[in-house]
Amino acid sequence: MSLEHLPKPEELVKEDVLTPPESPWMDTPTVFKPGTYSFPTAAKNLKYLGMPNPREWSPTDKDWKLPDNWKEIVLDGIRERLLKYRSFRVFMDICVRCGACADKCHFYIGSGDPKNMPVLRAELLRSVYRKDFTALGKIFGQLAGARELTYDVIKEWFYYFYQCTECRRCSVFCPYGIDTAEITMMGRELLHLLGLGINWAMEPVANCYRTGNHLGIPPHGLIDMWEFMVDDIEDITGVKVGLPVNKKGAEILFVTPSGDYFADPGTYTCMGYLMLFHELGLDYTWSTYASEGGNFGLFTSHEMIKRLNAKIYAEAKRLGVKYIIGGECGHMWRVMHQYMDTMNGPADFLEEPVSPITGTKFENCKTTKMVHITEFTSDLIKHGKLKLDKSRNDKTITTFHDSCNPARAAGILEEPRYILRNVVDNFHEMPENTIREQTFCCAGGAGLGNDENIEMRMRGGFPRGNAVRHVVDKHQVNRLTCMCAIDRATLSALCEYWAPDVTVGGIHELVANAMIMTGEHERTVDLRGEPLIPEEDEDV
Amino acid sequence: MDDARRRFLKIAGLSVLGLGIKPVTDAVATAGEVEITSSPNALKAKRWAMVVDIKKCLKAKKGCKECVIACNTTHNVPEFDNPKDEVKWIWLTSVKHAFPDQESQYAEGYYKDTLQDLPFVVLCNHCDNPPCVRVCPVQATFRRADGIVMMDYHRCIGCRFCMAACPFGARSLNWRDPRPFIKTPLNREYPTRSRGVVEKCTFCDERLAKGLQPACVAACKDKALVFGDVEDPNSEVRELLRKNPSIRRKPQLGTHPQVYYIL
Amino acid sequence: MNAWSSLFASLFAVIGLVIIALLGVAPAVGLGTLFGVVIPYVAIAVFVIGIVVRILQWAKAPVPFRIPTTCGQAKSLPWIKADNLESPYNIWGVIGRMFLEVVLFRSLFRNTRAEVADGAVVRYASAKWLWLGGILFHYSLLTIVVRHIRFFVEPIPSFVALLSSADGFFEILVPTIFLTDIAFVLAASYLFFRRVFIPHMRYISLANDYFPLFLILGIGITGILMRNVWKVDLLAVKELAMGLFSFHPTVPPGIGSIFFVHLFLVSVLLAYFPFSKLLHAPGVFLSPTRNMANNNRMVRHINPWNYPVKVHTYEEYENDFREKMKEAGIPVEKE
Amino acid sequence: MYNSGKIIIGIIIFLVLATFPFWFNRGVAQAPPKLEVGTQEKQCVESTPFMKANHMKLLVDWRDYVVRDGKREYTSTTGKKFDMSLQNTCMKCHTQKTKFCDRCHDYVEVAPTCWDCHIAPVEPGQAQQAKALRSSN
Amino acid sequence: MLEKALTGSRSYKVWIVVLLAIVGIGFVNYLRQLDYGLGITGMSRDVSWGLYIGQFTFLVGVAASAVMLVLPYYLHNYKVFGKITILGEFLAVASVTMCLSFIIVDLGKPQRAFNVLLHPTPNSILFWDMVVLNGYLFLNIIIGWTLLGCERRGAPPPKWVKPLIYLSIPWAVSIHTVTAFLYAGLPGRGFWLTAIMAPRFLGSAFASGPSLLILFCLFLRKFTKFDAGWEAISSLAKIVTYAMLVSVFFFLCELFTVYYSQIPEHILHFNYLFQGLHGHSELTPWMWICIVLALVAVGLLINPKWRNNEKILPIACLCVFFSLWIEKGIALVLTGFIPSPLETITRYMPTPTELAITLGIWGLGFLVLSVLYKVALTVKEQTGDSASH
DSSP states (O other): OOGGGSOOHHHHSOGGGGSOOSSOGGGOOOOOOTTSSOOBOOHHHHHHHTOSOOOOOOTTSSOOOOOTTHHHHHHHHHHHHHHHOHHHHHHHHHOOOOOTTGGGOHHHHHHOOGGGSHHHHHHHHHHHHHHHHOHHHHHHGGGGTOOOOOHHHHHHHHHHHTSOOOOOHHHHHOTTOOOHHHHHHHHHHHHHHTTOOBHHHHHHHHHHHHHSSTTOOOHHHHHHHHHHHHHHHHHHHSOOOOOOBSOTTOSEEEEOOTHHHHSTTHHHHHHHHHHHHHHHTOOEEBOSTTOOOOOGGGGTOHHHHHHHHHHHHHHHHHHTOSEEEEOSOSHHHHIIIIIHHHHHOOOTTSOOOBOTTTOOBOGGGTTTOEEEHHHHHHHHHHTTOSOBOGGGGTTOEEEEEOOHHHHHTTOOOHHHHHHHHHHOSEEOOOOGGGSGGGOOOOSOTTTTOOSTTHHHHHHHTHHHHHHHHHHHHHHOOOEEEESOHHHHHHHHHHHHHHSTTOEEEEHHHHHHHHBOOTTOOOOOBOTTSOBSSOHHHHTO | OHHHHHHHHHHHHHHHHHHOSOHHHHHHHHHSOOEEEOOTTOOOOSSEEEEEEGGGOGGGGGTOOHHHHHHHHHHTOOOOSSGGGOOOSEEEEOHHHHSTTOOOTTOOHIIIIIITTOOEEEEOOOOSSOHHHHHOTTOSEEEOTTSOEEEOTTTOOOOOHHHHHOTTOOOEEOOSOOGGGOOSOOOTTSOOOOTTOEEOOOTTHHHHTTTOOOHHHHHOTTOOEEEEETTSTTSHHHHHHHHSOEEOSSGGGSOOOSEEEEO | OOHHHHHHHHHHHHHHHHHHHHHHTSTTTOOHHIIIIIHHHHHHHHHHHHHHHHHHHHHHSOOOSOOOOOOSOOSOSTTSOOOTTTSOOSHHHHHHHHHHHHHHOHHHHTOEEEEEETTTEEEEEEOOHHHHHHHHHHHHHHHHHHHTHHHHOSSOOHHHHHHHHHHTOSOOTTTTOOHHHHHHHHHHHHHHHHHHHSHHHHHHOOHHHHHHHHHHHHHHHHHHHHHHTSOOOHHHHHHHHHHHHTTOOOOOTTOOHHHHHHHHHHHHHHHHGGGSGGGHHHHGGGOTTTSSOSOTTTSOOOOTTOOOOOOOOHHHHHHHHHHHHHHTTOOOSOO | OOSHHHHHHHHHHHHHHHTHHHHHHTTOOOOOOOOOOOSOOSOOSSOHHHHHHHHHHHHHHHHHIIIIIOOOEEEOTTSOEEEOOIIIIIHHHSOOGGGTHHHHHHHTTOOOSGGGTSOOOOOTTOHHHHHHHHSOO | OGGGGSOOOHHHHHHHHHHHHHHHHHHHHHHHHHHHOGGGSSOOSSSOSOHHHHHHHHHHHHTTHHHHHHIIIIISOOGGGGGTHHHHHHHHHHHHHHHHHHHHHHOSOGGGTTHHHHSOOTTOHHHHHHHHHHHHHHHHHHHHHHHHHHHHHTOOOOTTHHHHHHHHHHHHHHHHHHHHHHHHTOTTOTTTOOTTHHHHHHHHHHHHHHHHHHHHHHHHHHHSSOOOOHHHHHHHHHHHHHHHHHHHHHHHHHHHHHHHHOOHHHHHHHHHHHTOBTTBOTTHHHHHHHHHHHHHHHHHHHSHHHHTOTTHHHHHHHHHHHHHIIIIIIIIHHHHHSSOTTOOOOOOOOOHHHHHHHHHHHHHHHHHHHHHHHHHHHHHHHHTOSSOO
16 A cells, blocks of 8 residues: 555544444454555564464454464463563553543544544453453453453454554553553564564564564675765765774664664664764774664564564673663664663673763663763763754754654653754744654554555554644744654655655754764755755745 | 423422422421411511600710610620720710711700710611612521511621611621620520621510510610501500601611601 | 443442342341441451452562653753653652642643544644542542541541531531532532543443442432431431441441441442452552653663573674675674 | 562551541440430420431521521421520520530531520539630630 | 643742742631631721722722723724733633632621522622622633633634623623622712712723733733734723723712712712811822822823833833722722711721731732733743734
8 A cells, every 4th residue: 555545634534533433342343444454474474583373364364373272372361461560450450441541542533443542442452351350340241341352352452452553642641651552562462472463563573683683684784885874975075984883892882773774864864873973083883783773572572672672782792882872763762761771681791871072971871871862962062062053954944753752751852852953943843732742653653664554554643744734834844853763764654645845854864964074075965965055045 | 391391390399308498397397287487475566666765865964875785785795895896786876976967057055955965876777778688698687577677697698788888887797706795794595696797786576576675675764765666556656756756867868767766 | 332321231230229228228128237237347348358459469460661651851961951750760759750640630630632623633622621520529539538537436536627617618508518529429420421421431431430430429419418408317327337447336226228328339339449440549559650760771670570582692693694794894703 | 579568558558547447446436425405305396316317407497487587486296386496495405505415516526606606505514614705805 | 721830930930939928828817817707807897898898899990901802802803902812811810819809808707608699689789799700700711711722722712702702891891880889879878879980990990900911011021922012002001091081080070079069978088088087087198199190190191102102101001000009999998988977987907917818819819810821821932922923
């Protein structure tokens, strides 16, 4: 599927979209409509990873080729997780269905499918929990909101747990902090026990496991890509930047999502890193083994997070660096911030991060020893270590999209804004209910950024698109800046559909554009190779 | 339609039960009959009025205030040292203040010798057209059918609109707890008032109910105060008004005071 | 089951409970002791033990990861103002955040309402009614429960008297109507009507959402009726309550049956509590997204069941790509 | 069990609060106060159960009849006539407010405003107090 | 939207804390008054209304600010006021809140305040005042809040608001009229017994409310990002000018009637006010200050050059405001009681407790106003409606 097959934006979402249907949700069958679901995992990927029930199948099939004891597997899986995760058990028990979360979900706002209300998404699982794990549910059945675990329930789970981007916006509004991402993750883990996953998530997992990055780029391929960027930078600035790779004894290991290595507009951000580090004379290194910051294991299972994430510390240890800097990425930072140290720490072989340029101690990274690039760069700017010429970004009127994970799972809100205000003159915020901790998802996270799912992506992207359109109308915004590789990919499509003429880019692209490098020649084009001063403007 | 109305009535009836003023007696009534009556020996009138015969009140000059003391004693009226907090039901004042609109530049003779420094008995006039009743936002003060302007101390909110409306200064607020200031022997048959409510003379409605004359009237040995039904042509008050020229306070305000003065 | 059948099932259940109590204490049946002593004791026991058991059940599961929802700027560089209440970085921040959440319903205060208009426009309206209704409901309930202590103990603590006098400040009718009684019924009715009249609320509501609402409304209404309409002998009521709380249960004669209806509904609510969504009361304290500090990169969090997993080691990786790496000039461990 | 310290503290707080009436009473069921009626009279204005539950409503009704309608005589269901007066009827029988009204009101924490205005009879040993009531401050 | 009042600059927070402290002090003093009774104030049997009712009377006038913006904006489509109608509406909310609070603290038995609802009495003007004041409060809260909410999210206002807005216009007139009737309908109070009491109320209301609004606009222009625009301010100044002139004219009419007819019941009060009576002259200096301020105000306002001078206008507005504050907040109510209908003169001097409670309610009003303005201005800043056009 592609964008052309979708109705016009004004027609996709209607005024009455939030009016629920007549039939009760328990009696509403799941329909797999093309454009609204993702293709299942290819057998080879499951096999490579050693995961259960590898086979070829399609969600539209009647028979999903589940193991015979599928029900037992799922119920045992629930039981196990109830004992392992307090969050799961508490969230199953305490929801009062106050409905505060309902219209906070971008998928619900865009699709109007009531099962996309976070509360109902959780009820899909909670109803089964009630039936098999609570007294009232066992006795009163439907009266207590309980239902039997059936084949159709599994299908429903597959559809709706892969229609949640785990963005946690609902959790902000929930009076008990119930986190649908947690529930969706449990749901997906349960589905994986039956071999039910989506390929767009699992292929990167398999790739990453083998090559160290989601795209499956072998080490020499990476070198080619980076060298290509180095050449581009030389063309634009006249400066040949260094490219340290797998360099033992470097001070810093730099890890960033591999999406930025090969696809525009991520590549410009990646060039930004190369230029920045070169200009600073930083003793750092790239790694081909830990060449992926992102972690699609997050969209698979806790075990898979750990399996992929283990490479980061392992590589840091092998190379003997002092600490790690992480690039602009969303879910990568959820893993780095909330899981890495617990899963693969302690990182006692590293040192507490100190900026070699400013001497700032990053006290907030004491134990993980991993600094966010915007923390690093904003510190540089604060100390006046970068020569910046904002006017080079003058044609860019930008707004900033908080990626869900840095915002709601890490609390990184000010740093990127500080950098932006220092590198561009025209920065306008989107409406207040769509930014910072209330930011709306790109609707392509958590493994859903694939093309077969395009209609649901555009529906889910409606709130974000609407907010972008708002600032386009009001401030003629033409750039959506974000600090997430998935965003850079999915928001591009989203803008194409909802807010045409808005380009997407990273923060460090703008930093590098503005940064005056030692020995550079006069720049006439930006990192995208576009003239710094648009031609039509010269007539004015 | 009919059905709906009936249901509505039933619900309305229920809520009356919840909020109504007299649900208990209603409830009792279903069990057995209860009767609410006035006592047979109560004094009754079409319109109560008082005549003050100043000519018989000359002892006031020598400090007689039997009527005031009787009233205060009967009603537990407090006496404050600070005029600011004063509570007065019936009191003595100079003619100048009792009749501020009566002017006599060249007053001589009777007016000057007798009236000018005679303490005049004043009290609530129980006006026929009482402005205090008109302004009260909660009907805490109201005019009874027999002309008495009553006070319901249980309902008064202490807004003092009535005090602003009364042209005779007949009303007092309990600016503070009156009990410590009751200087007469406590009358245990009559309540005191609580702070924050307005009070005034009620023509001793509680005594009338028992067949007794108002306390001030009963206390005046000189019969300077006469109380009775002005609608009754044979009453003593009518007799007095027939025989003597009388004046009322501020008649021009149209409140129709029911306290008449014979000078 | 659709919304309406859930609603009516709950309504009839509560009406049924009322009838059971009325029949039970009718003179002809004479189950006063059952409804006045046995059921209340059972209910209190189920309530207390049930909640403790449930909390222990939650406690039995570890919190493997520290995953707070961050709703404000995290602590990072010293010159960036960190929001300790929305993204706590120490224990005081966590306490503050929990305090705001538990005492002031902080998250609900954030609530908005999405409005979709034609032409694919979505707007977010401020929507604090749920917050207000929730606050009113819970604080009225708390006040009412505390006020009831006057029936439970002797001597009556002075804070109870003080609370009653403040609550009954306005002298409306005799006996005075308590403001919290009105607020409670209004708030509970609001919580009910929003479930009925907001379409998506009706859609997600289950019988176990309506049931406790009807139950609690029934308790409130019977209480108000008992105070202001069908009066009961309070001396006897307190004697019964004191008997229960001192383990010398008695059922004094002459208490109106409305009291037993009230007591029975309260008993049902108490017994229902540990098995229902009412567990949100203890649960909110255990919600890992709210009760943990966002200090993940500062303080290491331990997962007690962390286990080794199969990984693709560097050695295996280099074995896979060694030749190509060498060709590309990438340093390798083993030549 | 994990986070046992905090959770046990929480459970203890819950138990303390939830069982407050049990431990506050220390197992003693303070018997309801004995009310001293103060009179040999067998029957009040209405039946005892009715009065127990509804005396406040009766008084309010009386108040309204007396003050607003000027009617002061109440013929009860038994046919007996009463002057509708708290001070002059009720308190003439129940001469000891502290041993009748107050005992019950205190037991269930009711603070009627009646006594702000209405005067209770002097009780034995209370003469001193009564004097204080009248003496100026 | 309320959450916007919870964050703000340091000075905003300090201001709020100061106001809360003032409200707190007022509240503690009110508890003392509840305990002791109204005797704790300077009011007495003869002067039975004092500072509280005076402030109430004055503030009813301030509440008029809203209608002077709403009427031109909605009835005459005068767009210039579009940006500041919300300021007028919220000023009305704050003033009516103060009005109601002053009435409550003036009650001897606040516990029975609900009797006004339980025993509605249509013949009492005070009952109607309760109705119109509460109605006006709710109208302004609902209209202001709804429109602000729509503005914030860029939605068209709901259809039901328009009728309410139209209703609020006559309603605003009603609050002054009914409040004037509280006084004008009493026999035996010569000072108040005048048919132009209601017109006088309206005249002074349309001067005092808008003049305060001008002061706020100028303040916000100077210290915040919100700029009402000079055209709006200048139009408001014009309204103040005419209203002040009318107000002065009405007062002169009163003087003529009283001094030409020379009826003692009326003239004594004015004598007390202007020169003192039997050695009592507590209010005389106040009244002369009032007159001087009024004359200065008229002098400054009447000349367009001065009126449109950003330095002079606030001085004129302050003169208007304080002149009318003395006239309505002090002189009007107290003089009605002095001399009493029985021609006794009783001195009235507010006590510290009374002053503290009064100040507490002013603090409450400013608190409500600050919170509402903070919300409104933050919204306007976000929607970009705060800069000048």
